[in-house]
Amino acid sequence: MKTYILQRFIQMIIVMLVVMLVSFIIVELPPGDFLTTLREQLTEQNVDPKVIDSTVEMYRARYGLGENWVIRFGKWAWSLMKGDMGYSMQHNRPASELMGERLSLTMWISIATLVFMFIVAVPIGMLSAIRQYSAWDHSFTFLALLGVSVPSFITALVFLLLSVTLLGATTVAGLFSPEYVTAEWSWAKFVDMLKHVWIILFIVGLGDTAGTIRVMRARMLDTLGEPYIDTARMKGLSSAKVYFRHALRVAINPIISSIGMRFPQIISGSTIVAIVLTLPLIGPLLLDSLLGEDVYLACSILVVLTLALVIGNFLADLALAWLDPRIRFES
Amino acid sequence: MVQDAAENVTSLETEVEAEERFDVTKQVSYGRLIYLRFLRNHAAVVAAFALVIIYLVTLVCPFFAPYDPNTRFLEKVAHPPLLPTFIDADGKFHLRPFVFATVQSRDPKTMERMYTKDTDQRFPLRLFVRGDEYTFLFWDSDLHLFGAQDSPVFLLGTDTQGRDLFSRILFGGRISTTVGLIGVAISLILGIVIGMASGYLGGAVDAVIQRGIEVLLSFPSLPLWMALSLSLPRHWSSIRIFLLITILLSIVGWGGLARVVRGMTLAVKSEEFVLASRMGGGGTWWILIRHILPTNLSYVIVAATLAVPGIILGETALSFLGLGIQPPMISWGVLLQDAQKVSFLSQMPWLIAPAFFIMATVLAFNFIGDGLRDALDPYSNF
Numbered sequence: 103m104k105t106y107i108l109q110r111f112i113q114m115i116i117v118m119l120v121v122m123l124v125s126f127i128i129v130e131l132p133p134g135d136f137l138t139t140l141r142e143q144l145t146e147q148n149v150d151p152k153v154i155d156s157t158v159e160m161y162r163a164r165y166g167l168g169e170n171w172v173i174r175f176g177k178w179a180w181s182l183m184k185g186d187m188g189y190s191m192q193h194n195r196p197a198s199e200l201m202g203e204r205l206s207l208t209m210w211i212s213i214a215t216l217v218f219m220f221i222v223a224v225p226i227g228m229l230s231a232i233r234q235y236s237a238w239d240h241s242f243t244f245l246a247l248l249g250v251s252v253p254s255f256i257t258a259l260v261f262l263l264l265s266v267t268l269l270g271a272t273t274v275a276g277l278f279s280p281e282y283v284t285a286e287w288s289w290a291k292f293v294d295m296l297k298h299v300w301i302i303l304f305i306v307g308l309g310d311t312a313g314t315i316r317v318m319r320a321r322m323l324d325t326l327g328e329p330y331i332d333t334a335r336m337k338g339l340s341s342a343k344v345y346f347r348h349a350l351r352v353a354i355n356p357i358i359s360s361i362g363m364r365f366p367q368i369i370s371g372s373t374i375v376a377i378v379l380t381l382p383l384i385g386p387l388l389l390d391s392l393l394g395e396d397v398y399l400a401c402s403i404l405v406v407l408t409l410a411l412v413i414g415n416f417l418a419d420l421a422l423a424w425l426d427p428r429i430r431f432e433s
Numbered sequence: 434m435v436q437d438a439a440e441n442v443t444s445l446e447t448e449v450e451a452e453e454r455f456d457v458t459k460q461v462s463y464g465r466l467i468y469l470r471f472l473r474n475h476a477a478v479v480a481a482f483a484l485v486i487i488y489l490v491t492l493v494c495p496f497f498a499p500y501d502p503n504t505r506f507l508e509k510v511a512h513p514p515l516l517p518t519f520i521d522a523d524g525k526f527h528l529r530p531f532v533f534a535t536v537q538s539r540d541p542k543t544m545e546r547m548y549t550k551d552t553d554q555r556f557p558l559r560l561f562v563r564g565d566e567y568t569f570l571f572w573d574s575d576l577h578l579f580g581a582q583d584s585p586v587f588l589l590g591t592d593t594q595g596r597d598l599f600s601r602i603l604f605g606g607r608i609s610t611t612v613g614l615i616g617v618a619i620s621l622i623l624g625i626v627i628g629m630a631s632g633y634l635g636g637a638v639d640a641v642i643q644r645g646i647e648v649l650l651s652f653p654s655l656p657l658w659m660a661l662s663l664s665l666p667r668h669w670s671s672i673r674i675f676l677l678i679t680i681l682l683s684i685v686g687w688g689g690l691a692r693v694v695r696g697m698t699l700a701v702k703s704e705e706f707v708l709a710s711r712m713g714g715g716g717t718w719w720i721l722i723r724h725i726l727p728t729n730l731s732y733v734i735v736a737a738t739l740a741v742p743g744i745i746l747g748e749t750a751l752s753f754l755g756l757g758i759q760p761p762m763i764s765w766g767v768l769l770q771d772a773q774k775v776s777f778l779s780q781m782p783w784l785i786a787p788a789f790f791i792m793a794t795v796l797a798f799n800f801i802g803d804g805l806r807d808a809l810d811p812y813s814n815f
Contacts, residue, residue: 113644120648128660247803251796253746255753256788259772266779363650370655374750378773388656389754392663404660408652415651 106423114416118409122182125405126175143194182405188398190391197399200387201406208376208384209410212368214299215307216361219368223311224354227318231326231353232345242315249312254371257305258378302381306371310364314357321353328352355426361418366411467731470808477804480797487794491606495567498600499580499588502763504565506585508537510595511546514783515587517558531557532586545780556584590783592771601763602787608764609745610794612679616744619683620690621737627687628694629721633702639695646688654685658747661685662756671762678757682747686740693736697729731809739802742795749791765791 144154181188188197230239325331326349334348376385384403391399461469472478490497506512517530534554538547562580566573580586588599631642661681665674701707702725710720751757752766753773760767765787771777772784 117648117651247799251799252792255750259785259788263778263782263785266775267782366653369653373655392659400660404656407656411651
């Protein structure tokens with residue numbers, strides 16, 4: 103078990119470094135020099151030339167601009183690890199300040215979507231397998247295939263259309279009621295968010311929930327055909343015990359291990375859904391920064407999102423090892 | 434007695450039938466068996482027909498679309514869909530479908546455009562009408578599948594600039610569906626080469642490639658695509674942007690295919706026929722291309738079919754966000770940009786129509802992929 107955790111941990115660190123390197127290359131790809139842009143912007147805002155010089159000099163030193171790319175990468179990676187996300191040229195503010203709440207909301211919504219996916223998909227998939235070829239099974243198999251085929255931004259658009267035409271809404275449904283949008287975090291605001299968030303979870307999670315139903319059904323069918331299920335039945339165990347103790351524990355493993363695959367998709371989904379529905383998540387900020395060629399902000403967002411995913415994957419691996427003795431002892 | 438005999442005959446017949454069916458499974462070739470199994474999956478067969486129609490109509494879009502995508506009907510801006518009917522205002526049935534004329538007016542309160550039907554004027558639809566000129570594969574023509582003389586036909590309404598949405602969807606579909614095919618072709622080449630190398634060579638090569646794929650798959654694809662599309666020069670011609678977007682989508686998307694190919698290669702490489710080929714002096718490339726690739730090809734095709742939707746949706750999402758295909762080139766994503774604005778959507782709900790074309794295409798690919806997978810499963814009984 104210890105070697106397994108250590109192995110996964112080292113792997114996670116390597117993946118993190120590569121992710122940072124790739125993101126750095128993406129920062130460097132677009133033509134144009136950050137310092138020139140910064141100098142132009144500050145000049146436009148009639149900032150004192152001395153201040154401009156010192157600001158530009160500070161960034162030159164901090165990011166090692168003008169030196170070779172290995173040193174630049176090192177400095178950038180180091181400042182990132184210290185929690186300095188860089189500077190947004192568009193907003194003239196440190197990137198971390200802009201990301202703060204949006205990032206944590208994005209993470210919470212993604213995790214909540216994952217939980218939603220589990221709660222909805224596992225029982226439906228299980229029941230579909232137990233009652234194979236029943237009306238329940240047929241309808242959910244069809245719905246799942248439909249769900250897999252509809253991307254989240256189209257679900258969001260259809261939701262938008264329905265709320266505009268049927269409910270006569272003039273503004274987009276957000277995460278909060280209007281009176282709470284700018285309010286400080288409080289219990290009331292949290293409760294208000296809970297009232298709105300479920301529809302977002304549904305929109306973001308639909309595709310992955312549908313995919314998980316399909317996997318769960320297939321795995322459960324495979325498992326129910328195993329001889330040990332017959333043995334369990336012959337011992338006289340109740341159906342509930344056979345299904346939950348013997349079948350579910352084995353059938354659910356691929357779903358746990360697919361968290362690593364689902365989570366990036368959920369993050370992608372929440373990014374675009376947030377843009378369509380103008381939610382205060384990281385998505386709109388990323389799009390803004392990309393359209394405004396605000397490379398440092400864009401890249402920090404990319405790195406932070408991906409790092410969160412890598413850590414999430416690591417935790418999913420640990421959960422799987424804890425659940426499935428075969429993985430624990432194999433390595 | 435007679436009854437008994439008849440029963441005997443029927444039971445004999447069923448026996449013969451069962452035997453014949455058994456023989457069929459024994460005698461037909463592997464390819465034909467897969468084909469027969471695929472035919473049994475009705476959803477997949479319907480999806481296959483639908484997909485052929487979608488690709489045919491979008492590839493030859495200038496002919497099937499009643500108008501050029503950039504033709505503007507200035508008097509018919511934001512016109513709602515006008516479906517052809519058979520029954521006129523007097524309740525009389527006409528064999529040839531027709532559309533009514535419409536008159537534009539303004540809502541006195543909100544100043545919104547309104548169109549009212551003028552049921553006195555009927556414009557019958559005709560096949561093979563002359564209209565906007567186009568060039569299709571070096572062939573100049575102005576022939577369109579359908580249209581009405583003296584009056585425009587808007588099956589799905591017009592957009593904010595008075596352009597026919599149906600025509601634009603067909604032209605947009607040409608880009609969106611092509612991106613899927615080209616993208617998968619590139620992903621497939623990358624996936625097959627890298628996956629086979631990884632599975633067959635094993636050892637350090639395998640470890641490095643697998644870690645690389647893990648890194649690739651751990652990026653959230655959409656933000657990564659968005660960031661990468663930033664590096665495309667904005668001033669490039671739209672056809673170059675189109676090709677680069679396709680390459681970009683497949684660069685991020687080959688990882689899953691490579692994993693499938695690697696798994697298959699691992700399963701096959703210890704088979705006797707591979708060993709036999711090696712004994713016979715076959716080199717690595719020979720074995721990979723002549724023995725391992727054909728064995729895996731069918732499964733790879735299934736994986737590729739199921740990978741097309743991802744690429745189509747990637748392009749659509751990127752273009753929808755304004756980071757992919759750039760106007761004047763149209764794709765389904767570009768068309769959906771208008772539907773994003775609540776003010777547009779509330780007045781022109783038909784702008785969401787491209788979404789249903791996207792869904793139909795993706796659904797068709799998923800059905801066919803599922804059908805193929807079931808048909809290829811050697812353990813499924815006929």
